[in-house]
Each structure stands twice: as C-alpha cells, then as structure tokens.
Amino acid sequence: MSVGTESLVTVTATINGEPRTFTVPGHRTLLDALRSELGLTGTKSSCTEGECGACTVMLDGHAVNSCLVLAAEVDGHEVLTVEGVSVDGGTDLQQAFLEHGAVQCGFCIPGQVMSAEYLLSRNPDPSVQEIRDAMSGNLCRCASYNRIVEAVRQTATKRVSTRG
Ligand code: FES
Numbered sequence: 001m002s003v004g005t006e007s008l009v010t011v012t013a014t015i016n017g018e019p020r021t022f023t024v025p026g027h028r029t030l031l032d033a034l035r036s037e038l039g040l041t042g043t044k045s046s047c048t049e050g051e052c053g054a055c056t057v058m059l060d061g062h063a064v065n066s067c068l069v070l071a072a073e074v075d076g077h078e079v080l081t082v083e084g085v086s087v088d089g090g091t092d093l094q095q096a097f098l099e100h101g102a103v104q105c106g107f108c109i110p111g112q113v114m115s116a117e118y119l120l121s122r123n124p125d126p127s128v129q130e131i132r133d134a135m136s137g138n139l140c141r142c143a144s145y146n147r148i149v150e151a152v153r154q155t156a157t158k159r160v161s162t163r164g
C-alpha cells in the first residue's frame with residue numbers, strides 16, 4: 001500500500017482470485033471501492049452501517065460487512081465477492097434460492113449467498129437453527145427467511161450426499 005497526496009491510497013489485493021491494484025481516498029469503504037473502483041456491483045449497499053448484511057463479502061475467508069471495512073485495509077489480502085462464487089446459470093445454491101422462491105426483489109440475495117457460502121464452508125451440514133443463527137445478520141425486507149433457510153438446507157444436503 002502506498003499513500004500519496006490528497007490522502008489517496010493505492011491498494012493491491014486479490015479480488016476474486018485476480019490481483020487488482022486500485023487507488024482510492026483513504027476513507028473509502030471496501031463496499032464503495034468494489035462497486036465504484038472495481039465495477040463489482042453485485043455487492044449491494046443499503047444501511048452502510050453494518051446492520052443489514054447486503055454488503056457481505058469474504059475477506060481472507062471470513063464473512064464481513066464490506067461497509068465496515070476500509071478499502072485500504074484489504075491491501076495484501078484476499079476478497080471474494082458474489083461474482084467470485086457465481087457461475088453461468090447460477091451455482092447449486094443460487095438455483096436453490098430460485099427454486100424455493102427465496103428471490104423476491106432480489107436486493108438482499110448477494111449478501112445472503114455470501115453468508116450461506118461462508119456457513120457451508122465452516123459447517124457443511126448445518127441444522128435449520130444453525131442456518132437461522134448464522135444468517136441472522138442478513139435482513140430481507142421481502143421476508144423470504146423461511147425460503148432462504150430451505151434453500152440453504154437443500155444445498156447442504158445435496159452437497160453432502162454428492163461428496164459421499
Ligand atoms: S450495507 Fe453493510 S451491513 Fe448494510
């Protein structure tokens with residue numbers, strides 16, 4: 001990281017597996033840098049104060065609210081966004097969200113997907129209560145909570161059975 005004039009900060013980080021270098025004002029959040037400097041608009045901005053989970057990404061493998069992280073803090077680190085866990089046509093998890101009708105307006109879904117992937121990376125076969133607890137920081141104004149839980153549960157079951 002190098003700090004220049006006008007409090008600009010040059011950050012080099014691994015974003016979705018690719019090395020990226022970008023320059024931002026020192027006060028820029030990771031959320032805003034992802035959306036504005038890096039064009040990764042899948043990560044959504046809502047409350048901007050750590051309350052809703054819409055901006056969830058993974059930082060060095062841990063789910064974080066990117067609105068609470070400065071872009072400068074990710075220098076030398078790895079960031080994974082919803083674009084980085086997506087595939088053409090949707091992952092099994094994303095397909096499950098669709099099949100269960102969990103995607104209403106869709107605004108919260110990228111954050112829900114990241115929190116669910118984080119949970120499944122830590123706990124491949126979570127109970128319904130464990131899913132509810134792990135995803136309690138992701139708010140859904142469309143109140144798709146039960147459908148989201150069902151989608152995560154189904155994905156876990158399928159992944160576990162596939163891995164045998
Ligand atoms: S926008 Fe970050 S938690 Fe709401």
Ligand code: FES
Pocket residue numbers: 102103104105106107108109139140141142143144
């Ligand atoms: S699907 Fe609309 S906020 Fe969750």
